[in-house]
Amino acid sequence: MDKNDVINGLVFRSLHGPEMVLASPDTIRDAIEKGLPITEQQKLPVEEAINKLFDHRKQHAQRLASNILPCPIPETPILYLYDQISQCILFDMNGAAITFCGILVEYALKYTTYMKENPGTADFDSAAWNEFEEITLVPAIVRAKKAGLIDDEIEKRLRSFAKDLRNRYSHFNIQKITEGAVFGKVKAKNIKTGEETEVELSASKSPTLQIIAKEKMDELNVLKVFEFADRVVQHLFVTLTSKK
Numbered sequence: 324m325d326k327n328d329v330i331n332g333l334v335f336r337s338l339h340g341p342e343m344v345l346a347s348p349d350t351i352r353d354a355i356e357k358g359l360p361i362t363e364q365q366k367l368p369v370e371e372a373i374n375k376l377f378d379h380r381k382q383h384a385q386r387l388a389s390n391i392l393p394c395p396i397p398e399t400p401i402l403y404l405y406d407q408i409s410q411c412i413l414f415d416m417n418g419a420a421i422t423f424c425g426i427l428v429e430y431a432l433k434y435t436t437y438m439k440e441n442p443g444t445a446d447f448d449s450a451a452w453n454e455f456e457e458i459t460l461v462p463a464i465v466r467a468k469k470a471g472l473i474d475d476e477i478e479k480r481l482r483s484f485a486k487d488l489r490n491r492y493s494h495f496n497i498q499k500i501t502e503g504a505v506f507g508k509v510k511a512k513n514i515k516t517g518e519e520t521e522v523e524l525s526a527s528k529s530p531t532l533q534i535i536a537k538e539k540m541d542e543l544n545v546l547k548v549f550e551f552a553d554r555v556v557q558h559l560f561v562t563l564t565s566k567k
Contacts, residue, residue, distance in 0.1 A: 327369055334372045337415075338379055384413040390546055392553045396560050400430060408549055417541035418492065424552040425460070425489030428481070432463040432472075435559040439470040460485045472562050481555070488548065497533045501526045504536035 367375065391412065394405035404427040411420035433455040441451055458466070464481045467473050473481065491499050504526035512519045526536035 327366060327372075330369045330372045331366050334367070334376045337376055380414050383415045387412055392549060395553070395557050398434070400434070401427070401556065404430060408552075412545060412549070417545040418537065420545050421488070421541060421548050422492045424548045425484075425493055427552045428484065428489065428555050429460045429463055431556045431559050432460070432467045432481075433458065435472055435563045436463065436467045436470045438563055439472060460489060467559070472559055477555075477558065484551065497530065497537060498527065501533045501536040501540065504533075504540065506532070506536070 391409045392405070394402045396402070404423060408420050408423045408427065411417070411423060437452055437455050441448060455463075461482065464473070464478055464485065468475075468478050490496070506524040506526065509522050509524045510519055511522045524532065526532045
């Protein structure tokens with residue numbers, strides 16, 4: 324596969340739109356033999372394909388720009404993660420944005436706990452920080468609770484976030500992410516008889532359907548997840564400051 328095919332495939336998948344046709348290779352071959360209209364993907368020069376992708380992303384970014392949250396903390400790693408999340412949202416990479424939200428929550432918990440346990444230290448103690456780099460989200464929640472940065476209710480919400488969202492996205496548990504997702508009013512056509520019916524299609528029927536369902540779920544949930552992560556960051560740093 325040459326470079327043109329790679330880029331064309333990427334652009335085609337990125338801009339597939341709300342309507343798609345799913346069929347097995349055998350079904351497509353049968354449809355062609357019966358003279359049914361099958362449109363082959365239009366191949367574009369690399370530059371033209373990239374321009375098409377970026378034009379679409381520009382329109383998307385302009386629609387979403389007002390929803391981007393400002394970083395509330397002048398700490399470079401926190402600002403970096405806010406920037407990564409924001410860029411992913413603007414570029415319509417919602418799954419990546421949600422994954423970064425999980426990273427932001429974990430890092431903010433560990434960083435504020437480090438600050439609470441090392442008060443009054445003028446310089447960053449990399450040796451003390453090494454311990455935090457070895458712990459994952461749930462142990463970070465426990466340690467932040469012990470440090471007095473979160474209460475029982477927030478701990479409960481964070482544990483739920485870790486189990487139901489962060490872990491699923493970090494490990495790409497596609498079946499759990501799309502559990503219960505259903506496509507309604509799907510048109511099913513029998514190539515042999517020409518009969519069309521309307522069916523309800525569960526995403527669990529195939530990995531392809533799960534990916535399509537995940538894309539939509541990511542789009543619907545990304546801003547809510549970002550807002551949750553932002554509230555966690557603000558709470559942690561406000562609590563840290565008030566307890567100094």
